[in-house]
Amino acid sequence: MNLKKQNPIKKIxxxxxxxxxxxxxxxxxxIYVAFGIINPTVFSGQNIMNLLRSMSKYLxxxxxxxxxxxxxxxxxxxxxxxxxxAMISATLMTxxxxxxxxxxxxxxxxxxxxVINGFLVGKCQLPPFIATMGTMFVARGVAYIVNxxxxxxxxxxxxxxxxxxxxxxxxxxGNTFGVYNTFWIAIIxxxxxxxxxxxxxxxxxxxxxxxxxxxxxxxGVSVLATTTKAYLVSAFCSFVVGLILxxxxxxxxxxxxxxxxxxxxxxxxxxGVSPLGGTGILLGTLAGAAVWQTLxxxxxxxxxxxxxxxxxxxxxxxxxxxxxxxxxxxxxxKKGSTKTAS
Amino acid sequence: xxxxxxxxxxxxxxxxxVKALDNVRFELRSGEVMALLGENGAxxxxxxxxxxxxxxxxxxxxxxxxxxxxDLNPKLxxxxxxxxxxxxxxxxxxxxxxxxxFLGREKVKGMMLSNREMEAEAKRILDELKxxxxxxxxxxxxxxxxxxxxxxxxxxxxxxxxLIMDEPTSSLTSKxxxxxxxxxxxxxxxxxxxxxxxxxxEELQHIVDRVTIMRDGQYITTMNYADTTLDEIIAxxxxxxxxxxxxxxxxEKGKKIFEVKHLNAGRMVRDVSFSVYExxxxxxxxxxxxxxxxxTRAIFGxxxxxxxxxxxxxxxxxxxxxxxxxxxxxxxxxxDRKKDGLCTKLSIRHNIALPNLDLICxxxxxxxxxxxxxxxxxxxxxxxxxxxxxxINAGNxxxxxxxxxxxxxxxxRNSRVVIFDEPTRGIDVAAKVEIYNLxxxxxxxxxxVMFVSSEMPEVMGIADRIIxxxxxxxxxxxxxxxxxxxxxxxxxxxxxKKMVSGE
Numbered sequence: 096m097n098l099k100k101q102n103p104i105k106k107i108x109x110x111x112x113x114x115x116x117x118x119x120x121x122x123x124x125x126i127y128v129a130f131g132i133i134n135p136t137v138f139s140g141q142n143i144m145n146l147l148r149s150m151s152k153y154l155x156x157x158x159x160x161x162x163x164x165x166x167x168x169x170x171x172x173x174x175x176x177x178x179x180x181a182m183i184s185a186t187l188m189t190x191x192x193x194x195x196x197x198x199x200x201x202x203x204x205x206x207x208x209x210v211i212n213g214f215l216v217g218k219c220q221l222p223p224f225i226a227t228m229g230t231m232f233v234a235r236g237v238a239y240i241v242n243x244x245x246x247x248x249x250x251x252x253x254x255x256x257x258x259x260x261x262x263x264x265x266x267x268x269g270n271t272f273g274v275y276n277t278f279w280i281a282i283i284x285x286x287x288x289x290x291x292x293x294x295x296x297x298x299x300x301x302x303x304x305x306x307x308x309x310x311x312x313x314x315g316v317s318v319l320a321t322t323t324k325a326y327l328v329s330a331f332c333s334f335v336v337g338l339i340l341x342x343x344x345x346x347x348x349x350x351x352x353x354x355x356x357x358x359x360x361x362x363x364x365x366x367g368v369s370p371l372g373g374t375g376i377l378l379g380t381l382a383g384a385a386v387w388q389t390l391x392x393x394x395x396x397x398x399x400x401x402x403x404x405x406x407x408x409x410x411x412x413x414x415x416x417x418x419x420x421x422x423x424x425x426x427x428x429k430k431g432s433t434k435t436a437s
Numbered sequence: 438x439x440x441x442x443x444x445x446x447x448x449x450x451x452x453x454x455v456k457a458l459d460n461v462r463f464e465l466r467s468g469e470v471m472a473l474l475g476e477n478g479a480x481x482x483x484x485x486x487x488x489x490x491x492x493x494x495x496x497x498x499x500x501x502x503x504x505x506x507x508d509l510n511p512k513l514x515x516x517x518x519x520x521x522x523x524x525x526x527x528x529x530x531x532x533x534x535x536x537x538x539f540l541g542r543e544k545v546k547g548m549m550l551s552n553r554e555m556e557a558e559a560k561r562i563l564d565e566l567k568x569x570x571x572x573x574x575x576x577x578x579x580x581x582x583x584x585x586x587x588x589x590x591x592x593x594x595x596x597x598x599x600l601i602m603d604e605p606t607s608s609l610t611s612k613x614x615x616x617x618x619x620x621x622x623x624x625x626x627x628x629x630x631x632x633x634x635x636x637x638x639e640e641l642q643h644i645v646d647r648v649t650i651m652r653d654g655q656y657i658t659t660m661n662y663a664d665t666t667l668d669e670i671i672a673x674x675x676x677x678x679x680x681x682x683x684x685x686x687x688x689e690k691g692k693k694i695f696e697v698k699h700l701n702a703g704r705m706v707r708d709v710s711f712s713v714y715e716x717x718x719x720x721x722x723x724x725x726x727x728x729x730x731x732x733t734r735a736i737f738g739x740x741x742x743x744x745x746x747x748x749x750x751x752x753x754x755x756x757x758x759x760x761x762x763x764x765x766x767x768x769x770x771x772x773d774r775k776k777d778g779l780c781t782k783l784s785i786r787h788n789i790a791l792p793n794l795d796l797i798c799x800x801x802x803x804x805x806x807x808x809x810x811x812x813x814x815x816x817x818x819x820x821x822x823x824x825x826x827x828x829i830n831a832g833n834x835x836x837x838x839x840x841x842x843x844x845x846x847x848x849x850r851n852s853r854v855v856i857f858d859e860p861t862r863g864i865d866v867a868a869k870v871e872i873y874n875l876x877x878x879x880x881x882x883x884x885x886v887m888f889v890s891s892e893m894p895e896v897m898g899i900a901d902r903i904i905x906x907x908x909x910x911x912x913x914x915x916x917x918x919x920x921x922x923x924x925x926x927x928x929x930x931x932x933x934k935k936m937v938s939g940e
Contacts, residue, residue, distance in 0.1 A: 109828055111830075294804055295803050295804060296795075296798045296802040298804075299794055302780070303791050305782075306781065307776075307777075307779065307782075309776055310776075310777055310778055310779055310780050311780065311791070313737070313771055313777050313778070314759070314792040314846070315759050315760045315763040316791070317758075372782075373783065374782055
């Protein structure tokens with residue numbers, strides 16, 4: 096038989112989607128070193144810690160959005176669910192509700208959005224762009240309504256200073272083994288969701304419906320269940336990010352998480368996750384989130400204004416995807432050769 | 438007449454990892470139909486894509502109408518007079534016939550589109566080909582055969598003199614094929630050169646003047662069709678002789694395994710009842726659109742059945758969705774592999790594993806790679822899927838090998854009923870025989886095999902019993918050994934009287 100055993104390095108390289116991830120990692124190193132040369136503070140321990148912490152949000156959002164991109168869908172409600180999560184948890188805590196219970200209630204509310212998204216897309220066959228645009232507005236509306244159209248007070252005003260601080264430390268300010276808790280949370284969830292996507296039945300189903308939904312159906316895959324699971328993952332990730340933002344600010348902000356869904360798309364596509372579905376791995380998303388955060392951080396450190404930051408980041412995303420497209424299809428080469436036609 | 442209009446010499450083309458064409462030559466004269474034959478992956482399509490400017494060649498000389506051509510692109514090729522009619526039709530479904538024909542070359546008056554002029558021109562071309570079609574009609578509403586006619590008309594509207602047809606008859610009924618052949622003959626008279634790619638060797642006799650045969654990216658030979666035989670052609674294509682085109686095994690007919698009673702699902706499945714016994718293959722014959730695919734879809738739970746019973750091993754089973762059917766032991770290898778059968782962006786491994794995840798996962802749903810490896814290895818071995826490893830994308834395989842994956846993914850399960858819907862469409866002779874052998878193997882194991890096919894010779898050659906459908910109903914049942922093509926065809930065209938007079 097010609098099914099030869101490959102050597103382990105080759106095997107890792109041959110994993111589908113690894114190419115995009117590796118490219119993004121290489122890009123990450125180049126960007127990081129380049130900024131570091133301009134401003135050596137970029138290499139400082141404190142900056143690395145900050146970088147890892149702020150990257151965590153993008154990583155979590157990216158994981159959620161990547162799940163949807165791989166199924167060939169999209170989740171536009173992510174940013175609003177983040178706000179919902181921050182507002183509901185903060186409001187409950189300012190009312191003196193035990194943080195654990197507040198978190199559980201918040202989780203439930205966020206997952207409901209995921210179920211609705213899954214139902215609208217998987218069962219009612221609504222275009223995901225429209226369905227999740229609807230839930231995007233609804234969830235943002237809920238975030239506004241929860242505390243009567245205003246941001247919450249400090250959470251410590253309800254649950255007390257001590258509990259407030261431990262909540263904030265757990266999700267944002269505290270550290271374990273010298274690394275901020277936020278990063279640990281993100282990386283643990285990353286490992287879990289990485290495993291779920293690459294090693295389990297659910298993961299296979301997610302790739303299958305993204306590649307060919309008809310074929311998946313005829314192979315016995317439940318499109319509704321799989322789509323819903325993907326939306327639940329993204330709702331869950333948004334929920335966690337909402338808590339992180341709440342802990343960071345010590346209060347709930349109605350505008351939290353604005354356009355985060357697009358950061359998620361960016362992290363995914365920079366890391367080689369195809370927005371057309373069926374391809375991509377979460378390692379890519381990890382690299383993509385890191386690239387994104389390193390850019391933001393680096394531009395900050397060299398004193399670029401916010402406007403410039405946005406502009407550069409926007410260009411980088413387009414270039415990254417363009418490179419990917421060109422490498423994959425050789426479009427440029429073909430176009431070039433037509434010019435030599437007689 | 439009959440001067441050489443295309444001449445390609447020493448053509449070479451490589452893709453990453455494969456040499457698709459090696460030192461190939463090809464020649465086409467005006468006013469002739471040249472069949473380009475070869476197995477899947479022989480390089481026919483690649484060669485024609487070079488001629489039509491989709492690919493550029495790595496080496497070799499290409500002369501069209503006496504002028505040496507550099508690298509072409511689709512637009513340049515069109516200007517030179519080359520048109521290709523693709524296997525998968527490339528039409529904008531929401532646009533009208535005329536709009537499609539003039540896509541990219543719209544006629545304008547000043548800033549405005551001149552619809553009337555385009556429609557008149559379209560009508561003229563359609564009339565010339567004696568195609569009855571309203572240029573205003575939306576293409577998506579037309580049957581595939583008419584869409585193909587539109588493609589041909591479109592090609593002519595660009596004044597194409599070299600027409601490449603890639604498997605043009607694969608989705609046509611015999612009546613439609615006749616129409617197509619008539620048009621091809623007319624094109625010949627006009628002095629067009631036609632390259633005809635097809636796996637249906639039987640139909641060549643009606644139109645073909647010469648054949649060029651390719652194998653594994655190499656040129657084998659060119660012959661006058663009149664001077665050769667089908668057997669010789671096949672031998673050249675395969676590189677060895679195929680002993681039996683339709684290998685048949687005889688089995689004892691056992692007990693009844695599977696029965697469908699009074700199944701109704703929409704207009705295309707009306708009161709369908711039949712049964713399948715151990716040790717037999719039941720063929721489903723009929724014209725395109727006779728309701729055979731719809732019947733398989735209703736049995737498999739893809740389309741909702743309105744009424745009817747499905748009985749497996751004496752027990753009634755309820756099937757509302759494919760999962761139910763699979764759980765019960767009924768599996769379906771669907772007709773359209775690109776649309777329904779394969780996740781082309783996923784690896785062969787993932788495709789084969791997909792319907793079997795319940796078998797290869799532990800209780801937590803984690804995929805056990807050893808079990809997965811075993812299933813894949815067996816499928817590749819049993820079906821002789823030609824691939825360097827199982828981690829390459831299924832979409833990169835040749836048609837025949839893709840089909841083997843579609844079929845292969847179901848064999849790991851202990852199924853009771855296996856439904857094959859057009860399993861050999863668009864694949865080469867050798868791959869066909871492998872699929873037949875596989876069906877025979879299942880038959881020997883006592884599994885009920887349903888075999889839907891539009892190709893009469895293979896149904897008659899492989900199935901033991903043939904059920905004929907027409908217009909959503911079963912119109913007859915014959916034993917393969919005792920029947921004739923004519924008898925089947927008569928049954929296949931037995932429409933309800935009401936329908937005919939209602940026209």
